[in-house]
Amino acid sequence: MLQVASWRLILVAVVTVLGIVFALPNFLPERMREAIPTYLKAINLGLDLQGGSQLLLEVDVATLRHQQLDNIADQMASALREADPQIRYTGRGVVGEAARVRLVDPTQIARARTALRLLARSPNGGDDIIAFTEGADGLIEALMSPVYLRELSRQAAQQSIEVIRRRVDPTGTSEVSIVRQGDQRIVVQAPGVTDPEQLKSRIGQTALMTFHMVREVDPQDAAAGRIPPGAMIVQPYPTIGDSAEIVERRPRFTGEHLTRANPSTDPQTAEFVLAFALDSEGSRIFCRITRDNTGERFAILLDNQVLTAPRINEPICGGSGQISGNFTAQTANELAVMLRAGALPAPLTVIEERTVGAGLGQDAIESGTLASIVAGLVTLVFMVLAYGLFGVFACIALVINGILIVAAMSMIGAALTLPGIAGLILTIAMAVDANVLIYERMREEAAAGRGPAMAIEAGFNRAMVTIIDANLTTILAALILFQFGAGPVKGFAWTLSIGVVTSVFTAVLVSQILIAWWFRLSRPKQMPI
Amino acid sequence: MWPLIRLLPKKTNFTYVKFAGFAAFLSVAAVTGSLVSMFTGGFRDSPIAIFQAAEGSAMARLGAVMERGFNLGIDFRGGTSILIEAPQPIDVGAVRTLAGRLQTGSVEVQQTACRPADAPPYCAILNFESTEGGSQTVEALRAQLPSIAAGAQIVNVDVVGAKVSEELFAGGLIALGLAILLMLIYIWFRFEWQFGLGGVLALFHDVILTLGLFSVFRLEFTLTIIAALLTIIGYSMNDTVVVFDRLRENLRKYKKMPLGQLVDLSLNETLSRTIITGCTALFALVGLFYLGGEALRGFAIAMIFGIIVGTYSSIYVAAPAILIWGVKRGREGEARAAPQAAR
Numbered sequence: 001m002l003q004v005a006s007w008r009l010i011l012v013a014v015v016t017v018l019g020i021v022f023a024l025p026n027f028l029p030e031r032m033r034e035a036i037p038t039y040l041k042a043i044n045l046g047l048d049l050q051g052g053s054q055l056l057l058e059v060d061v062a063t064l065r066h067q068q069l070d071n072i073a074d075q076m077a078s079a080l081r082e083a084d085p086q087i088r089y090t091g092r093g094v095v096g097e098a099a100r101v102r103l104v105d106p107t108q109i110a111r112a113r114t115a116l117r118l119l120a121r122s123p124n125g126g127d128d129i130i131a132f133t134e135g136a137d138g139l140i141e142a143l144m145s146p147v148y149l150r151e152l153s154r155q156a157a158q159q160s161i162e163v164i165r166r167r168v169d170p171t172g173t174s175e176v177s178i179v180r181q182g183d184q185r186i187v188v189q190a191p192g193v194t195d196p197e198q199l200k201s202r203i204g205q206t207a208l209m210t211f212h213m214v215r216e217v218d219p220q221d222a223a224a225g226r227i228p229p230g231a232m233i234v235q236p237y238p239t240i241g242d243s244a245e246i247v248e249r250r251p252r253f254t255g256e257h258l259t260r261a262n263p264s265t266d267p268q269t270a271e272f273v274l275a276f277a278l279d280s281e282g283s284r285i286f287c288r289i290t291r292d293n294t295g296e297r298f299a300i301l302l303d304n305q306v307l308t309a310p311r312i313n314e315p316i317c318g319g320s321g322q323i324s325g326n327f328t329a330q331t332a333n334e335l336a337v338m339l340r341a342g343a344l345p346a347p348l349t350v351i352e353e354r355t356v357g358a359g360l361g362q363d364a365i366e367s368g369t370l371a372s373i374v375a376g377l378v379t380l381v382f383m384v385l386a387y388g389l390f391g392v393f394a395c396i397a398l399v400i401n402g403i404l405i406v407a408a409m410s411m412i413g414a415a416l417t418l419p420g421i422a423g424l425i426l427t428i429a430m431a432v433d434a435n436v437l438i439y440e441r442m443r444e445e446a447a448a449g450r451g452p453a454m455a456i457e458a459g460f461n462r463a464m465v466t467i468i469d470a471n472l473t474t475i476l477a478a479l480i481l482f483q484f485g486a487g488p489v490k491g492f493a494w495t496l497s498i499g500v501v502t503s504v505f506t507a508v509l510v511s512q513i514l515i516a517w518w519f520r521l522s523r524p525k526q527m528p529i
Numbered sequence: 530m531w532p533l534i535r536l537l538p539k540k541t542n543f544t545y546v547k548f549a550g551f552a553a554f555l556s557v558a559a560v561t562g563s564l565v566s567m568f569t570g571g572f573r574d575s576p577i578a579i580f581q582a583a584e585g586s587a588m589a590r591l592g593a594v595m596e597r598g599f600n601l602g603i604d605f606r607g608g609t610s611i612l613i614e615a616p617q618p619i620d621v622g623a624v625r626t627l628a629g630r631l632q633t634g635s636v637e638v639q640q641t642a643c644r645p646a647d648a649p650p651y652c653a654i655l656n657f658e659s660t661e662g663g664s665q666t667v668e669a670l671r672a673q674l675p676s677i678a679a680g681a682q683i684v685n686v687d688v689v690g691a692k693v694s695e696e697l698f699a700g701g702l703i704a705l706g707l708a709i710l711l712m713l714i715y716i717w718f719r720f721e722w723q724f725g726l727g728g729v730l731a732l733f734h735d736v737i738l739t740l741g742l743f744s745v746f747r748l749e750f751t752l753t754i755i756a757a758l759l760t761i762i763g764y765s766m767n768d769t770v771v772v773f774d775r776l777r778e779n780l781r782k783y784k785k786m787p788l789g790q791l792v793d794l795s796l797n798e799t800l801s802r803t804i805i806t807g808c809t810a811l812f813a814l815v816g817l818f819y820l821g822g823e824a825l826r827g828f829a830i831a832m833i834f835g836i837i838v839g840t841y842s843s844i845y846v847a848a849p850a851i852l853i854w855g856v857k858r859g860r861e862g863e864a865r866a867a868p869q870a871a872r
Binding site: 056058196197350351352353354355356357359360363364367368370371374375378379382383384385386387388389390391418419421422423425426428429430432433436437439440443444447462465466469470471472473474476477478480481483484489492493496528529 | 612808809810
């Protein structure tokens with residue numbers, strides 16, 4: 001034991017040097033940090049230290065289910081229609097958690113079963129996604145399997161992430177982090193954003209396009225707020241909208257029928273326009289509206305703000321058209337993106353919201369740093385007072401331990417949170433436990449009459465079992481924190497578990513090497529503790 | 530006299546076991562008190578009255594009783610919590626009136642220490658139940674605050690939906706239960722079942738007493754406190770394992786020593802380690818308590834209390850539990866009365 005194997009020496013040296021290198025960026029001024037390679041990072045500060053906003057969003061599963069059931073009802077209907085010969089049905093719809101159709105002729109049930117069979121099959125193999133139940137007098141109900149519903153909400157959450165990213169971070173340059181949590185939740189973290197309202201409104205932007213008929217009102221009446229019943233004043237869309245209009249409150253037509261939207265130029269005026277195409281139902285409705293209201297104006301609203309309010313010159317029945325506004329190439333494109341990918345697959349609700357002012361975070365960092373330094377110093381002084389020279393060895397191990405913790409935190413990129421700082425302080429204090437166990441063992445062995453060499457050797461060997469047992473329990477506690485903790489608590493779990501590993505490493509290996517060196521140099525006759 | 534460790538005698542002969550009966554009485558009394566406090570809102574309410582007033586199933590009613598047992602923070606209670614900061618002391622009454630106008634339902638406003646207490650900036654915390662319309666309230670508050678206290682601003686807003694708070698609460702309880710279970714399995718695996726049960730008994734003791742402390746003194750119970758409780762479990766187990774480890778070693782070494790004497794010996798042998806490790810941890814945590822700021826004060830209190838209780842429980846709950854259940858000791862069986870085996 002007093003002969004230190006060279007591999008141990010090399011291991012400790014390499015780890016310590018790497019530790020210093022990886023910990024270094026934290027102590028460099030901002031300007032120098034930019035010059036160093038990117039794999040050297042400073043510790044990632046959690047939102048509670050950095051200041052910023054965090055939103056926890058949840059996919060509205062009930063709405064999602066209803067939407068999907070509506071689809072299924074459609075699919076059932078068309079499957080029955082396409083059967084040869086056609087199977088006639090009535091009462092297509094969604095009731096509770098089931099989509100249903102009713103066969104006109106209940107004796108056709110066997111054929112209907114065959115026709116619908118294909119719908120139930122999962123697209124990627126595996127269990128059926130829909131279960132059909134047959135009731136009396138030709139009623140067929142379709143229920144989604146829970147697995148399928150979970151899969152749907154997971155997909156919806158995943159798609160929402162993309163949509164949200166486009167909305168809150170269109171240029172891809174900000175540090176907003178958007179990640180899925182579980183099957184139906186999304187965590188949005190925006191460092192530096194201390195006004196979550198702005199964030200929420202941008203996420204909530206529905207990019208919903210609606211078509212309303214314009215009510216022509218005398219401008220004076222409008223200014224005085226005298227508007228006809230069932231109408232509303234709508235403001236122009238920022239930068240690209242025409243002017244405020246008074247429109248019917250109820251939309252005649254909505255953007256859900258949109259199948260395509262892309263920027264284009266008008267061949268006659270060379271202006272940028274937004275070209276769009278509609279699905280078959282959409283074109284039918286649009287055709288009817290434009291036929292019935294030729295000569296009048298209708299307004300195209302985006303999120304209840306006027307884009308443009310053109311006059312209907314002729315019925316538009318081709319299922320496509322174009323919207324003109326004060327577009328530039330860029331705004332036309334942005335709008336197209338928003339309309340195309342814009343709609344969230346399902347509504348999202350904010351179920352948790354936390355905002356920390358930047359000043360508060362800064363204070364937390366300052367008091368946390370101060371507390372850590374004081375705790376560290378107290379521990380160092382206490383160890384030197386208690387164990388003298390051996391205490392100094394423990395201190396060196398503790399300092400290396402501190403460097404390794406900082407290095408590991410920087411390297412992994414785990415966020416340091418306020419509870420994380422508490423974990424750090426606790427780890428510093430607990431790190432000496434391994435040293436204490438070893439030294440106490442040495443003291444005992446010396447008291448039992450062994451010479452220093454034997455005492456040191458036995459101290460290390462015998463204390464080892466206890467150290468491993470004792471620290472594994474802490475690791476177990478930290479693992480549970482990982483599993484159940486929310487953001488800040490997870491930061492605590494990180495520092496705690498990293499700290500336990502590094503403290504065992506330094507307390508055992510580093511102090512062993514130091515003591516071995518000291519022993520070889522001084523050849524003591526008596527234990528100094 | 531330096532190093533100071535020389536002040537600690539190398540061999541101590543405290544007879545811990547002699548006081549085990551008294552300690553057991555003390556522990557049972559403290560645990561009972563803590564449990565009673567948890568069900569009576571810190572000896573303030575009648576659990577029967579709350580139970581009858583609550584709605585829903587028996588479990589939900591029991592939950593309502595437990596909720597009253599603690600001063601639950603926003604994490605577990607749900608609702609909106611807003612921290613206001615101003616360069617001069619804040620008129621709490623005025624804030625309450627303002628918030629009452631903006632928000633239906635109960636609104637709590639209280640002065641709170643902010644960074645160094647009793648110096649600018651001054652802080653007040655505003656809590657209300659509803660999460661609906663919370664954002665409008667925050668906006669309105671932001672606009673109207675300066676009329677009450679010049680330069681006042683909102684520095685921190687937490688909105689936790691009822692669903693999330695329920696999940697966090699359940700998650701916290703599961704985490705505590707799971708931690709204790711894992712420790713039981715670990716100790717069982719590494720030692721013997723008597724050790725496992727003794728250790729777990731000590732863990733329950735520590736967790737319940739710490740919960741009792743928070744219940745009796747109405748300290749705010751937050752997510753961070755769950756983290757503290759889990760760390761206390763880790764620390765207490767750590768302490769217990771050190772004692773058990775020595776006990777196991779001595780069981781092998783002194784095959785004929787009576788168990789009581791053996792427990793005393795093991796506790797004495799690990800005493801100086803217990804003192805030194807406990808002291809360093811306490812020093813650091815006292816530092817955290819004074820310097821760590823308001824946000825970590827609850828954590829520091831829980832940990833300081835937990836470490837003291839955890840150390841006590843290793844000596845007076847975990848070890849004596851083994852005396853009660855006994856341990857298998859090789860071929861000799863229970864030793865008769867051999868005073869000290871030869872080395």
